[in-house]
Amino acid sequence: MKSIILSLLLISVVACASDTTANDLTSNMQEVKEEGEVEAKTEQMYSVRFISLWNRNDHISTPGNAHFSPIVAAIHNNAYSLFPKGEFASPGFKSVAEFGQTRTINSELSTAINNGAVGSSLNTENQFIIRDNQIEQTFLVTATKEHGLLSFISMIAPSPDWVVGVSNLELYNSQGFISEDIEMDLHAYHAGTQEGDVGGNFNLGRQATVPVQPISKLSGNGLDAAFARVIISPVN
DSSP: OHHHHHHHHHHHHHHHHHHHHHHHHHHHHHHHHHHHHHHTOOEEEEEEEEEEOOOHHHHSOOOTTOEEOOOEEEEEOTTOOSSOTTSOOOHHHHHHHHHOOOHHHHHHHHHHHHHTSEEEEEEOOOEETTTSOOOEEEEEEEEESSSOEEEEEEEEESSSSEEEEEEEEESEETTEEOOSOEEEEEOOEEOSSBSOOOTTOOSOOOSBOSSOOOOEEOOSTTTSSOSEEEEEEEOO
16 A cells, blocks of 8 residues: 555656656747847847938038938848949939939839839938028938848939938848947938039039949048938937
């Protein structure tokens, strides 16, 4: 009889130990799953704060109609470049740089989206820094593992063919999504399509550049100082 009771007690203890081990294993698996969910994050939203630095002291003049044209932004991969510094402007880039018009570049973006090179794109509104005293604007973008680069351009308007922007900025890399704020000063670039690259020449182009030149950074009196600043922050 004692032998039977001891056997039952032993079975009970083993059963309890098994339950405890199973519970611990389930708990550990849940922790691993939760950690895996964090590692498997596939997208991250960012706010993009665009701040005008355009002023009379640094840039010779600020005409009454001084503004930045609608920002054209794209989240893309290495197969696409919205702002190809050192290369020739696409028809869409040229249209933005010379007139602030977005229809052609939006068509180019639609094609790139269909081809899988661009994940998403957007346009903002004009930013009139004198007339409306609109010094800054903010928009949102969402980077993904497949499309982890941010680019955008905006015309310095009026001007011959000048823009500011960001080119192929990594928001996702081998370490994951960028988790720190990024702050950059944005200098003037010209599309290489219109003459008149002189500081203070805030007029639309009147003479085409022949031959067309690559997109490049402007320099000289009234052109060396940054025209804008951008602050890109992850949104939790």
